[in-house]
Amino acid sequence: MNEKTINRRIFNNKLYKIFVSSFSFLSIIPLFLIIYFVLIRGIKYINLKFIFSMPKPMGELGGGIFNAIVGSFIIVGVAALIAIPIGIMVGIFLSEYKEKKFTEIVKIFVDTLQGIPSIVIGIIAYLWIVKPLKQFSALSGSIALSFIMLPLVIKSTEEVLNLVPVDIKEAAYALGAPYHRIVLKILLPSGSVGILTGTLIGISRILGETAPLLFTAFGNQFLNLNLLKPMSTIPYLIYVYATSPYKDWHNQAFAASTILIIIVLSINLLGRFIEKKWKT
């Protein structure tokens, strides 16, 4: 190989590196811009009063978003309670019974479910739950959100269980352990960190969902703890306030967005932290 070709190769290598790193840099800019603009417009309205007081009636200045924060936690919490056990069980099935035809079918459905627009899931929840009950309800919102979270839990469970070495499983079989105890005592503990991280990512994903809540949980001016009644959530409140004609509500929408971003970011960082800390 002569010197010219070598120099050209070195040059190409450098060029390639520059391309790859500059696009990586570009990809983080949008997130920074989003956080920057939301923070700059929202953070000055955030104080304890904003977090812990109820909204004022339309037209009055001030008020807080306590009902929406509580509502978000309840609706997302119930959605997680539905999605986590089902998701883990389906994940176990997918990783344990790879040869079955049915497994392939389930996989295709899970992938498809992940791709379904969230507003469509909202419509389905509306048709299935809201219409028969003749009532917007927090529960219908939770169920809609659980459909969005479910594929994320299934995928992360399946992936971490696939990483559990076969010899660990065989060791458990060789001790005469029944299958259900092997899953419970060996597979799930070995995959617990990954499952937890996947769950946290799923939770932070549905925390920000608005579309499926528009015609399910609907929204509520008042603090409501009844799952069968309409309930407010942070993203829904942002949607309503941001599309209103009032300047004060616009500011509150930015403040609420800031709070939502802070919650979502902390959950994501917590997931990262857990993964780093406990992964063996």
Next chain:
Amino acid sequence: MENIILKIINLNAYYGNQKVLKNVDLEIYENRVTTILGPSGCGKTTLIRCINRLHELSPGARIEGQILLKGEDLYQIEPMIVRQKIGMVFQKPNPFPTMTIYDNVIAGYILSGIKLSKEEKDKIVEESLIKSGLWDEVKENLFKKGTFLSGGQQQRLCIARALAMKPEILLLDEPTSALDPVATSVIEELIIELKKSVTTVLVTHNIGQAGRVSDYTAFFYLGELVEFGKTTEMFTVPKSKKTEEYLIGKIG
């Protein structure tokens, strides 16, 4: 006169259409070490995986023939019970990564849901670790994770885990192939020591190891049992040409 504990009668084992064991007849004697010797791919591991019925977990795997444990057909018993009676140690040390040393030893009880009192557990843990020669090294650290141990110690922990179930037979599948020479010799001494309390079937392709630890040797080649006999006799005067060729390193 030797006491037969395990009798293998006309055993054929398959993976799908591939026949990996052909018409194997073999007797294993109580409280003796029997080596299953042979080159890679001769069906050694498959044979012991048939004995504790792990073989059938592989997709497409099946067997024909009979294996009798003290006259009782193993394939008529629930596999979970078979595996409690016949313990196994694998090639690569595989302690349960999420469990402490203590829990690893009694893992068989934990996993089977057998409830034990604190005293019973302590007793089993101590006895099993003493038997596997690990007690003095780990008695201060029983509640640390088993994965912190060295490879050789992990393997002895796996032996303790198998012994804790008080098995009638202990299957060792090339237990030293992933270990250094020092750890290997510790395990070999342990195998000889264990003879008093348990029947051992040792799979190895290491002729030296077979010679050092075993009373009987079964030499396998391409899925067939070529020769079975006392190790000392087989290693000095092999009856079969194949055995001789393997022992002097012509095949393998």
